[in-house]
Amino acid sequence: MTDLLDRSIGSIACDVPGATQIFHEYKLDFCCGGHRSLRETLERRKINNPQPIFDRLAKLMATQTETTHSPWHEKSNDALIDHILVRYHQQHREGLPELIRLARRVEQVHGERADCPKGLADHLSDMQQELESHMMKEEQILFPMLRRASAAQVSAPISMMRFEHDQHGEALAHLEQLTNDIIAPADACNTWRALYAGLRQLREDLMQHIHLENNILFMADRSAAPTQAHIA
Incomplete structure (x- = not known):
């Protein structure tokens, strides 16, 4: 222990x-x-x-066995990057607009309630803008570099991405403050419940996204291995 x-x-x-x-x-x-x-x-x-x-x-x-244990740090940079692009970048872009729409609806209908997450829609809009800027930097600059070189060779842009990851973590913490840790009231309507279910998924996805980059892709001792097949 x-x-x-x-x-x-x-x-x-x-x-x-x-x-x-x-x-x-x-x-x-x-x-x-x-x-x-x-x-x-x-x-x-x-x-x-x-x-x-x-x-x-x-x-x-x-x-844990060899057949079930296939961690991402055993995969190539290409495989991990491809996975991040499809599983997380694409998902953030598809999911956030609907969460913003639901949040605005909840604030419009239930704005007089003390437990209404006032300001949530604007906060999600800010998160969407910050995430889009961050993902574009990765897609256009950092990821192409990491397909050709190891993290140790591109430390400066990685440091910037880590800093922005910390900001995303702070944004999640504020989201939790606005939503009572993403726990809907007992009498919440279906729209409110659907919104919070989506927010919980966003939190899990964003944390996993940052984890794969910070703790695996960005590690200095990781080489740009030859491309391997990856698992989704």
């Missing part, structure tokens, strides 16, 4: 399939805060009894 506590949470997320689901449930930051040890992450979240987390991680590690 001590060894696990002293490992970075990002490395655990990379090496143990299924760990990210546990981290999502306990709101443990494995993307922007992936460099921190599991011990520090638990302390920051003020989790006094981490034993259930250890038990679940131990179970995952005990059942």
Whole structure:
């Protein structure tokens, strides 16, 4: 258990399939805060009894086999980049406009309620603009460089992307503040519930997106390996 506590949470997320689901449930930051040890992450979240987390991680590690364990750090830069473009960049572009529409509808209909997420639609619009700018930089500049070279050779643009990832993490934190941690009121209408279901998916997708880049693609000791087939 001590060894696990002293490992970075990002490395655990990379090496143990299924760990990210546990981290999502306990709101443990494995993307922007992936460099921190599991011990520090638990302390920051003020989790006094981490034993259930250890038990679940131990179970995952005990059942891990070569056939089921195919982490992304074993794939090429090309494969990982292709996966990020389709699974996350495309998904953010398709999903955010609808979330903004739903948020505006909820604010229009329920704006008089104290628990209405006022300002959410504008915040999502800001997130959309920031994400679009960020993804364009990756698609037009950084990703083509990483298809040809290792992360160690393009450290300056990677540092900028990491900085912007931290800003995305702060935007998610503000989103949670606006929405009571994305928990809808008991009497929420279907539109409100659909909005929050979409926001939870956005949070999970964005955290996983940042994790794959910060903790795998951007690592200095990772080479630009020959192209391999990737899994979606």
